[in-house]
Amino acid sequence: MAKFTTLTSHAVPLPAENVDTDQIIPARFLKVTDKNGLGDSLFCDWRYLGDGSDNPEFVLNEPASQGAQILIAGNNFGSGSSREHAPWALVGWGFRAIISTGFADIFESNSLKNGLLPVEVSADVHKALMEAVQLDRSMKITIDLPTQSVTGLDGLETTFPIDAFSKHCLLEGLDQLGYLLSFDGQITSYEQQRT
Amino acid sequence: MEPRTLFQKVWDDHVVAQEPDRPAVLYIDLQLIHEVTSPQAFTGLRERGLQVRRPDKTIATMDHSTPTLPKALWVIDDQAKAQLGMLETNCKEFGVELFALGDSRNGIVHVIGPERGFTQPGKTIVCGDSHTSTHGAFGALAFGIGTSEVEHVLATQCLLQRKAKTLEVRVDGQLMPGVTAKDIILALCAKIGTHGGTGYVIEFTGSAIRALDMEARMTVCNMSIEAGARAGMIAPDETTFEYLKGRERVPQGADWDAAVERWTQLRTDEGAKFDKTVVLDASKLEPMITYGTNPGMGMQISETVPRLDSFDDFSQQAAFEKSMLYMGLEPGQALLGQKIDVVFIGSCTNSRISDLRMAAGVFSGRKVAEGVRTLVVPGSHDIKKQAESEGLDQIFKEAGAEWREPGCSMCIAMNGDNLEPGEYAVSTSNRNFEGRQGKGGRTFLASPLTAAAAAITGKVTDPRSLLLS
Numbered sequence: 001m002a003k004f005t006t007l008t009s010h011a012v013p014l015p016a017e018n019v020d021t022d023q024i025i026p027a028r029f030l031k032v033t034d035k036n037g038l039g040d041s042l043f044c045d046w047r048y049l050g051d052g053s054d055n056p057e058f059v060l061n062e063p064a065s066q067g068a069q070i071l072i073a074g075n076n077f078g079s080g081s082s083r084e085h086a087p088w089a090l091v092g093w094g095f096r097a098i099i100s101t102g103f104a105d106i107f108e109s110n111s112l113k114n115g116l117l118p119v120e121v122s123a124d125v126h127k128a129l130m131e132a133v134q135l136d137r138s139m140k141i142t143i144d145l146p147t148q149s150v151t152g153l154d155g156l157e158t159t160f161p162i163d164a165f166s167k168h169c170l171l172e173g174l175d176q177l178g179y180l181l182s183f184d185g186q187i188t189s190y191e192q193q194r195t
Numbered sequence: 196m197e198p199r200t201l202f203q204k205v206w207d208d209h210v211v212a213q214e215p216d217r218p219a220v221l222y223i224d225l226q227l228i229h230e231v232t233s234p235q236a237f238t239g240l241r242e243r244g245l246q247v248r249r250p251d252k253t254i255a256t257m258d259h260s261t262p263t264l265p266k267a268l269w270v271i272d273d274q275a276k277a278q279l280g281m282l283e284t285n286c287k288e289f290g291v292e293l294f295a296l297g298d299s300r301n302g303i304v305h306v307i308g309p310e311r312g313f314t315q316p317g318k319t320i321v322c323g324d325s326h327t328s329t330h331g332a333f334g335a336l337a338f339g340i341g342t343s344e345v346e347h348v349l350a351t352q353c354l355l356q357r358k359a360k361t362l363e364v365r366v367d368g369q370l371m372p373g374v375t376a377k378d379i380i381l382a383l384c385a386k387i388g389t390h391g392g393t394g395y396v397i398e399f400t401g402s403a404i405r406a407l408d409m410e411a412r413m414t415v416c417n418m419s420i421e422a423g424a425r426a427g428m429i430a431p432d433e434t435t436f437e438y439l440k441g442r443e444r445v446p447q448g449a450d451w452d453a454a455v456e457r458w459t460q461l462r463t464d465e466g467a468k469f470d471k472t473v474v475l476d477a478s479k480l481e482p483m484i485t486y487g488t489n490p491g492m493g494m495q496i497s498e499t500v501p502r503l504d505s506f507d508d509f510s511q512q513a514a515f516e517k518s519m520l521y522m523g524l525e526p527g528q529a530l531l532g533q534k535i536d537v538v539f540i541g542s543c544t545n546s547r548i549s550d551l552r553m554a555a556g557v558f559s560g561r562k563v564a565e566g567v568r569t570l571v572v573p574g575s576h577d578i579k580k581q582a583e584s585e586g587l588d589q590i591f592k593e594a595g596a597e598w599r600e601p602g603c604s605m606c607i608a609m610n611g612d613n614l615e616p617g618e619y620a621v622s623t624s625n626r627n628f629e630g631r632q633g634k635g636g637r638t639f640l641a642s643p644l645t646a647a648a649a650a651i652t653g654k655v656t657d658p659r660s661l662l663l664s
Contacts, residue, residue: 015510015513016510016513016514016517017510017511017513017514018389018390018489018491018514020489020626020628022626022628022629022630022631023628023629023630026630026634027607027608027609027631028608028609030231030232030259030609031231031260031272031274031275031277031278031609032234032274032278033234033235033238033277033278033281034234034235034238035235035342045629045630045634074510074514075390075510076389076390076393076423079389079390079423079489080325080626080628081324081325081339081626082232082323082324082325082327082339082340082341083231083232083341084232084235084323084341084342084343087341102390102393103393104390104393104423105393105394105423105425106325106339106340106341106425109340109341109344110341110342110343113341113343113344114343163218163357164216164217165216165217165218165355176343176347176355177239177243177343177346177347177350177351179217179355180220180347180350180351180353180354180355181350181351183211183212183220183351183353184351186211186212186220187211187220187222187248187351187352187353190211190222191222191352
């Protein structure tokens with residue numbers, strides 16, 4: 001997993017609430033056996049027109065969105081299915097962080113395992129950031145993981161929660177499986193006790 | 196000892212280790228895998244040179260992208276075929292038992308787990324599928340995980356987990372005729388929304404839950420995730436033991452008696468505290484239907500779609516307006532009488548024998564309305580056989596419905612069973628998200644009774660009008 005320390009980028013505003021994983025990556029793209037290459041199918045049904053051409057009305061297709069690494073999404077982002085293809089597609093497009101007022105449980109857990117940082121902020125901060133970004137698409141936002149802070153327009157600074165272990169793994173670029181494997185002895189004892 | 200909830204008991208039983216500032220290492224008793232969310236996990240194992248730690252605690256099936264047409268008409272696209280082939284290769288190489296396409300024990304993962312007795316009270320059960328919450332109906336702690344975690348469990352039989360909060364959903368009172376378990380869970384989703392249960396494990400309690408049979412309890416727990424909760428649980432009781440007794444993979448003889456003794460302890464102690472409680476009165480429930488594009492956008496079937504001013508905040512209003520546009524509906528309109536094109540009876544929510552019996556009760560002696568395409572898709576081969584032995588297939592076919600092979604089918608529309616753009620469907624599945632049942636398709640979620648009634652009339656219909664006549 002790629003390390004995450006500090007990220008400064010312009011952002012893509014997607015104000016819709018309850019964006020589910022079927023919108024992030026429709027089920028017909030789940031027949032793959034690889035994690036790579038899903039970025040092109042991100043938000044597919046909103047992003048492309050019937051003939052396969054880009055939908056100019058969709059925010060991801062706007063020139064101002066290109067190169068952005070931060071998505072500002074509406075509440076309850078990532079609800080629905082457990083497909084890890086959702087963070088794979090978001091990362092595949094180039095996102096490294098998502099700012100919202102709330103994330104679905106499984107999506108959040110999947111994101112943290114793919115170097116994609118879910119940043120949960122208060123409704124007030126979210127509203128201010130969303131409006132500012134919609135007004136000025138070039139505005140830079142800085143997300144600093146060591147201090148768990150988000151800095152946006154003048155004077156706007158806030159902190160966000162993250163569990164100590166996920167933070168540690170992101171900062172070091174560690175895979176969680178390594179930690180789990182270190183418990184091999186205790187897992188064996190547990191198994192022996194139970195049989 | 197402090198009084199504990201059912202969740203706390205199962206959790207405590209499975210903590211292998213817990214370091215300060217770290218998630219718990221939680222032991223997993225059973226992992227179910229399927230073709231869609233497992234390939235990358237096996238690739239990961241290979242890359243790291245790891246084995247499956249406990250193949251004996253791992254079961255695989257093919258269900259998501261499998262065809263439901265009779266075998267002679269099977270058409271699987273190349274990508275799906277490659278994915279199914281990879282599951283077969285992976286299971287063979289790592290020694291995992293697989294119920295492949297064509298196997299008489301094959302079916303939807305959340306249907307065959309309980310059916311074959313793999314699912315048992317007090318177990319921790321995971322699967323790379325959010326509807327794993329289904330198995331909580333037996334008093335198991337069961338939840339969906341991502342593919343990275345599938346790999347974690349394959350490699351270590353453990354998961355890193357932070358303990359969830361607990362939400363009691365108490366449902367008292369007696370359901371009226373024509374109102375089912377599906378209506379209970381749709382009513383809960385409408386009440387607390389799709390984010391209401393985030394961070395919680397639900398325990399369903401109360402007299403209305405106790406009165407449900409196991410298949411109905413599975414329907415309720417199945418959609419816990421649609422209310423945002425990763426898991427839903429129901430304490431095991433005589434109904435649970437009666438269902439499990441004699442099934443293929445449950446303990447037998449003296450072991451069975453010991454297991455029942457153990458399972459009987461799996462209930463929330465008197466005085467144990469939940470973090471939150473929500474109460475529903477079963478006697479006041481009516482058949483439910485969704486009008487929007489998430490399972491929380493639901494109402495009683497005789498109600499009208501909300502108006503914009505029913506929502507206080509701007510972003511909720513925007514989400515509502517967007518859903519109305521997608522669904523082609525007007526705020527404030529009735530859904531009763533809304534013309535529909537397709538009826539889908541199936542999915543891990545409602546494809547079990549009692550669901551099919553309910554639907555057959557409505558179809559019996561009637562015909563599907565002209566122009567309505569109706570798919571009835573049993574959850575497993577066992578269910579299919581049982582239904583055929585009862586003559587239900589004949590009732591469906593004589594009514595003009597299609598009787599299909601088992602699979603997830605039109606719930607997730609990966610296998611060629613899908614809605615066309617703009618079509619309206621009444622479905623017994625669990626998600627009405629945009630495009631879920633096919634690009635541009637519009638889904639009304641409802642019970643098997645309501646779905647069957649819509650098939651007969653060609654319109655959204657209160658099933659009680661057909662049950663009484």
